[in-house]
Amino acid sequence: MRNFEKPTRSVAVSTKAMAATSHPLATLTAITILQAGGNAMDAAIAACAVQCVVEPGSTGIGGDCFALYAPKGGADVIAYNGSGRTPKALTVEWFEERGLTEVPRQSPSAVTIPGAIDAWTRLHADHGRLPFAEVLAPAIRHAEEGYAITPRVHRDWVCEEALLSADKTAAEIFLPHGRAPRIGEVHRQTKLAATLRRIVAEGRDGFYKGMVAADMVDHLRSLGGLHTLDDFAAAKGEYVTPVTTTFRGHTVHECPPNGQGIIALLILNILSCFDNTLAPQSPDRLHLEIEATRLAYAARDAWIADPKQADIPIEDLLSADFARGLAEMIDLTRALTDLPDFEMPLHRDTVYISIVDEERNAVSFINSIFDSFGTGLVAPQSGIILHNRGQSFSLKRGHPNMIAPEKRPLHTIIPGMVTRNGRTDMSFGVMGGYYQALGHAHLISKVVDYGMDMQDAIDLPRLIPVGGKIPRVEAEHTIAPETVAELTRRGFEIVPADDPIGGAQVIRIDWENGTLTGASESRKDGIALGY
Numbered sequence: 001m002r003n004f005e006k007p008t009r010s011v012a013v014s015t016k017a018m019a020a021t022s023h024p025l026a027t028l029t030a031i032t033i034l035q036a037g038g039n040a041m042d043a044a045i046a047a048c049a050v051q052c053v054v055e056p057g058s059t060g061i062g063g064d065c066f067a068l069y070a071p072k073g074g075a076d077v078i079a080y081n082g083s084g085r086t087p088k089a090l091t092v093e094w095f096e097e098r099g100l101t102e103v104p105r106q107s108p109s110a111v112t113i114p115g116a117i118d119a120w121t122r123l124h125a126d127h128g129r130l131p132f133a134e135v136l137a138p139a140i141r142h143a144e145e146g147y148a149i150t151p152r153v154h155r156d157w158v159c160e161e162a163l164l165s166a167d168k169t170a171a172e173i174f175l176p177h178g179r180a181p182r183i184g185e186v187h188r189q190t191k192l193a194a195t196l197r198r199i200v201a202e203g204r205d206g207f208y209k210g211m212v213a214a215d216m217v218d219h220l221r222s223l224g225g226l227h228t229l230d231d232f233a234a235a236k237g238e239y240v241t242p243v244t245t246t247f248r249g250h251t252v253h254e255c256p257p258n259g260q261g262i263i264a265l266l267i268l269n270i271l272s273c274f275d276n277t278l279a280p281q282s283p284d285r286l287h288l289e290i291e292a293t294r295l296a297y298a299a300r301d302a303w304i305a306d307p308k309q310a311d312i313p314i315e316d317l318l319s320a321d322f323a324r325g326l327a328e329m330i331d332l333t334r335a336l337t338d339l340p341d342f343e344m345p346l347h348r349d350t351v352y353i354s355i356v357d358e359e360r361n362a363v364s365f366i367n368s369i370f371d372s373f374g375t376g377l378v379a380p381q382s383g384i385i386l387h388n389r390g391q392s393f394s395l396k397r398g399h400p401n402m403i404a405p406e407k408r409p410l411h412t413i414i415p416g417m418v419t420r421n422g423r424t425d426m427s428f429g430v431m432g433g434y435y436q437a438l439g440h441a442h443l444i445s446k447v448v449d450y451g452m453d454m455q456d457a458i459d460l461p462r463l464i465p466v467g468g469k470i471p472r473v474e475a476e477h478t479i480a481p482e483t484v485a486e487l488t489r490r491g492f493e494i495v496p497a498d499d500p501i502g503g504a505q506v507i508r509i510d511w512e513n514g515t516l517t518g519a520s521e522s523r524k525d526g527i528a529l530g531y
Contacts, residue, residue, distance in 0.1 A: 002453055002455070002456060008455065008456070008459050008522065009455060009522065010455065011453060011454055011455045011517050011518060011519050011528070012517070012518040012519070012520075012527070012528035012529055012530050013515060013516070013517050013518075013530065014515065014516050014518075014529075014530025014531055015514060015515055015516070015530075015531075016358045016516075016530070016531050017031070017034045017040075017043075017355075017356060017357045017358050017516070017530060017531060018354075018355070018356050018507045018516040018517075018518045018528065018529070018530035019031050019034070019043060019047065019353070019354070019355050019507075019518070019528070019529055019530070020353070020354045020355075020505035020506065020507055020518045020519065020520045020526070020527075020528035020529075021047050021051065021351070021352075021353045021354075021505060021520070021526045021527075022051070022055065022058070022152075022351055022352065022431065022503055022505065022520070022521055022524035022525065022526035023050070023051050023054055023055050023150065023153070023351075023524070023525050023526045024150070024525060024526060024527055025050055025054050025138075025142065025147060026047040026048070026050045026051045026054070026055075026351075026353065026526065027047065027520070027526060027527050027528065027529050028529070029043075029046050029047050029050045029138045029139075030043035030044070030046060030047040030353070030355055031043075031529050031530075031531060032138070033046045033047075033130065033134075033135065033138075034355075034357055034358075034531075035531065036130065036134070037129065037130065038128070038129055038130040038134075038135070038357075039127070039128065039129045039130075039357050039359065039361055040069075040355040040356060040357040040361040040362060040363040041069065041123055041124060041127040041128045041129075041355075041361070041363055042124070042128045042129055042130045042134075042135050043355045043357065043363075044067070044353050044355045044363040044365040045120050045123065045124055045128070045135050045136075045365075046135045046136070046138055046139070047353050047355070047365075048065075048120070048351065048353055048365060048367045049061075049120075049135070049136050049138070049139035049196070050138050050139045050142060051351045051353075051367070052139065052192075052367070053139050053142045053143045053147065053189055053192065054142055054147045054150075054153070055153055055351060056157075056174065056189070056373065056385060057153065057156040057157055057160060057372040057373050058153075058156070058350060058351045058368075058369070058372070058431075059350065059351040059367045059368055059369055060116075060369045060374065060384065060385040060387070061114065061116055061117055061192075061195070061196075061199075061207070061384060062114045062116075062216070062369060062374065062379070062384040062385050062386045062387055063114055063115075063116050063367055063368050063369035063370070063374065063385075063387040063389070064082055064083045064084055064112075064114065064115045064116055064119075064367070064368055064387065064389060064411065064413065065080075065082035065083075065115060065116040065119035065120065065237075065365070065366065065367045065368075066079075066080065066081060066082060066083070066119075066255050066259060066365075066366050066411070066413055066414065066415050067079070067080045067082070067119065067123060067363065067364065067365045067366070067415055068080075068242065068253060068254075068255065068363070068364040068365075068415045068416070068417045068427075069123070069127060069361070069362070069363050069364075070361070070362040070363075070417055070419070070424040070427070071127075071361055072359055072360055072361060073356075073359075073360030073361070073362055073423055073424040073509055073511075074419075074422070074423065074424065075251070075419040075422045075423060075424070077242050077253045077417050077419065077424075078239065078242075079239065079240045079241065079242045079253075079255045079256070080119055080122070080123055080237060080238070080239055080240070080255075081115075081237055081238055081239075081240050081255060081256075081258070081259070081408075082115040082116060082118060082119025082120075082122075082237040083112075083115050083237070083258060083259075083389070083408045083409075083411050084112040084113040084114050084115040084235060084389070084408065085112055085113055085231075085235070085406045085407055085408050086112050086113075086390065086393075086403060086404065086405060086406060086407050086408075086409075087113070087225070087226045087227045087228065087231045087405070087406075088228070088230070088231055088405050088406050089226040089228070089405065090109065090226050090403065090404075090405055091403075091404065091405060092395060092397065092402055092403050092404065094109075094226070095109070095395050095403070096395075100395065101395055102391070102395060103388075103390050103391045103393055103395070103403070104391075105371060105375060105376075105388050105391055106163060106166060106167075106375050106376050106377065106388075107223070107224070107375065108220040108221075108223045108224055108225025108226075108227065108375075108377070109224075109225065109226075109390060110375050110387075110388035110389070110390040110391050111220060111225065111227070111374075111375060111377070111386045111387065111388065111389075111390060112387075112389050112390050112408070112409065113227070113231055113232055113234075113235045114207075114235075114384075114386070114387060115235060115237050116367055117199060117204055117207040117208070118204050118207075118208070118235055118236060118237050119237045121199075121203055121204040122204075122237060127361075132200055132203075133200045136196050136199070136200050139196055140193050140196045140197060140200075143188065143189040143190065143192050143193035143196065144188065144190060144193040145188070146186040146187060146188045147186065147187060147188075148184055148185070148186055149181045149182065149183055149184060149185050149186075149187060150183065150525040151183050151525060152523070152524050152525045153525060154180065154181065154182060154183045156372050157174070157180035157181065158179075158180045159372060160180075160372050160373045160376065161175060161179060161180055163373060163376035164180075164373060164376055166376060167376050167377050167378055168380070169378040169379070169380040169383075170373070170376055170377065170378040170385075173189060173191070173378060173383060174373070174378075189383055190383075191381065191382060191383025192382070192383040192384065194382075194383075195207075195212055195382040195383060195384060198210075198211070198212060199212075208232045208233055208235050209229070209232070209233055211381070211382075212379075212381075212382045212384070213229055213232040213233070214229065215379045215380065215381040215382045215384075216232070216379045216382065216384060216386065217229055217231075217232060219377065219379045219380060219386075220377075220386070223377070240255060240256050241256065242254060242255060242256065242417075243255075243256045243261060243262050243265060243314060243318065244265070245265040245268055245269055245318055247268045247269075247271075247272055247444060247445070247448060248272070248276075248448050248449065249420065250418050250419075250420050250425060250444070250448055251418065251419045251420065252264070252265060252268060252416065252417075252418050252440075252444060253416065253417040253418070253419065254414055254415075254416060254440075255414060255415065256307070256314065257304050257305065257306075257307050257312050257314070257410075258304065258305060258306045258307065258408045258409065258410055258411050259304075259411045259412075259413065259414050260300055260304055260410065260411065260412055260414055260434070260436065260437050261414040261415075261416070261437070261440075262300075262304070262314065262317055262318065263296050263297065263299065263300040263304065263437040264414060264416070264436070264437040264438075264440035264441050265318060266296040266299060266317055266318070266322075266323060266326075267289075267292050267293055267296045267437060267438060267440075267441035268440075268441045268444060268445065269318070269320065269322075269323035270292040270295065270296065270323050270326050270327045270330075271288065271289070271292055271441060271445055271449075272323070273323060273324055273327035274288060274327065276445075276449035276450065280446055280449075280450050280452070280460070281460065281461070281480070281483070282483075283483050283486040283487055283490075284332050286463065286479075286483065286487065287332055287335075287487060287490060287492075288330060288332065289438070289441070289442060289445075290335075290463065290465050290471075290473055290487075290492065291329075291330045291335070291336055292326070292327075292330070292441070293437070293438045293441075293464070293465055294336065294339060294465045294468075294471070295326040295329065295330075295336075295339065296326070296437065297434070297437070297465070298339050299317060299326075300410070300437070301401075301410075302400075303317065303400055304400070304401065304410050305399075305400035305401040305409075305410055306401075306407050306408040306409070308407075308408070309404060309407050310400035310401070311400075312400070333490065334490050334491045335471035335490055335491035335492045336471065337469060337471065337491075338469075339468065339469050350366060350367070350368035350370075350412075350413050350431040350432070350433070350436075351366070351367055351368070351431065352364075352365070352366045352415070352429035352430065352431050352503070352504070352505050353365040353366070353367075353429075353505065354427040354428060354429060354505045354506060354507045354518070355427070355507070356424075356427060356507045356509060356516055360424065360509060362417065362424045362427040362507070362509070363427065364415035364416055364417050364427045364428065364429055365415060365429075366413045366414065366415045366429050366431075367413075368387070368389075368412075368413045369385055369386075369387035369388070369389075370387050370388045370389045370391065370392070370412075370433075371387075371388050371391075373385055374386055374387035374388045375387065375388040389409055389411070390403070390409060392409035392410045392411065392412070393407075393409045393410075412433045412434050412436055413436065414429070414430075414436050414437065414440065415429045416428045416429055416430075416440050416444075418444065423509070423511055424509055425508065425509060426444075426447075426506055426507065426508045426509075427506070427507050428440070428443060428444075428504070428505070428506035428507070429504065429505060429506075430443060430502055430503065430504045431502055431503035431504065431521070431524075432501060432502030432503060435462075435464050435501055435502040436502070438464060439462075439502045439504060442457075442460075442462070443457055443458065443504055443506065446460065447506075453519075454506050454508060454517065454518075454519035455519040455520075455522075457519075458504045458506070458519050458520075458521055458522065459522050461475070461476045461478035461479045461480075462475075462476050462497075462500075462501040462502060463475040463476065463479060463494075463497075463501070464497075464501055466495075467493065470493065471491055471492045471493060472492075472493040472495060473487070473492050473493065473494050473495070474495055474496070474497040474498075474501065475494050475495070475496065475497060476497050476500065476501055477496060477497075479494075500523040501523075502521075502523070503521035503523055503524045504519075504520075504521050505518075505519065505520050505521060505526070505528065506518065506519050507519075507528070516530055518530060
């Protein structure tokens with residue numbers, strides 16, 4: 001039960017339908033689409049398109065997309081991988097010849113072919129109900145008529161002023177007065193509106209062929225990129241079989257690699273080796289979550305890659321024996337220092353959307369440009385921000401995730417779904433780059449192990465390991481000082497997080513009462529709403 005004396009928010013509760021996003025206009029759009037006769041898929045795509053306009057630092061049509069879909073609230077969950085591949089001409093030798101040991105952020109080599117629009121058009125054609133023009137109409141309207149800047153959007157925008165100023169088109173569109181728009185100012189993206197109209201008229205070809213594709217390719221090639229029109233025309237996502245694990249009687253579904261969803265399942269499997277009697281924010285429980293994450297992320301960085309170009313031991317990673325072996329390495333009296341070698345990427349930007357409609361179709365939908373404003377490169381005619389997902393590749397020869405032609409990188413964005421007793425229980429997701437796998441496990445364990453209110457679980461103080469073999473942990477300032485002191489005594493190096501860690505949305509179906517309960521991230525601007 002929520003403590004009403006604390007400055008938090010209540011969960012949203014409704015009977016017919018529910019939407020939860022990280023921006024108020026996106027949530028309102030989803031509700032409007034649902035009330036106009038659209039279904040959960042229509043609402044998710046419409047909300048995401050709006051966020052591509054009003055939350056440009058977090059997502060865009062020049063990014064990637066993953067989705068889980070549970071028709072009629074059943075247990076047979078459908079997964080779609082909308083992540084893009086590298087250009088056919090890009091090889092590891094290209095980087096070696098230039099003396100590069102990592103993929104630079106603000107460079108065309110960080111841009112894989114965006115997969116979001118292919119995913120939207122395919123998912124809408126297969127599972128949507130309303131005309132695509134009606135689905136994208138709210139985003140087009142906000143781009144043309146303008147939208148007011150919200151507080152978290154402003155904060156993230158200001159942090160990238162230097163990046164945006166380095167690209168002429170980015171500066172013209174996103175620094176209209178030589179600076180980031182302030183809270184309450186109105187911003188417009190007319191070029192993006194025209195691009196969205198072209199996609200409405202021409203479908204996926206309006207993005208991957210013709211003027212829009214040529215605009216992106218020409219801009220990338222002018223900066224030294226190896227992208228071609230053929231690379232864009234060949235872009236294609238795919239339906240995939242979800243990976244699952246059972247946690248305390250709940251089946252948790254994730255998209256398979258090249259995403260890191262399997263690592264969320266591995267963390268849950270490690271946690272399931274321990275009882276749930278530890279207090280949820282006690283030093284022992286946080287110690288356990290930190291070490292489970294460090295061990296699981298070591299496995300991730302050793303093996304997760306594009307399954308079309310690497311052998312991934314999925315069954316082994318999900319086996320009870322593997323989780324038990326890792327669990328046995330955890331000592332609650334001291335931090336582990338003997339971990340496998342792995343590279344750890346930084347926090348990244350994403351939007352996550354959860355929708356459940358009147359028929360109980362449930363959509364878990366996530367869209368990303370990776371870093372805030374991606375590469376900071378913007379196609380000059382179409383107004384498309386180009387993501388920097390290629391930075392997730394390794395340039396080490398022989399590594400499963402080594403960059404190669406027509407290859408998808410290890411992906412951080414992961415939608416989640418929980419089923420129980422043959423029906424959908426929760427549609428959920430967590431934003432925040434590599435935090436997402438820990439965030440999934442943290443959210444599910446708090447709700448399932450401790451019966452926590454979903455909003456309370458989201459609002460809990462967060463921490464995340466960032467040091468690899470070094471037991472360094474970033475912690476939000478709301479972690480209790482005595483807890484920080486105890487974790488430090490055990491050998492963890494606790495450092496303040498520069499930014500709020502992650503974000504989350506979740507909707508839960510109460511089949512007995514015929515109601516929906518939703519929660520939305522308090523660290524973002526968004527809300528959960530139902531009717």
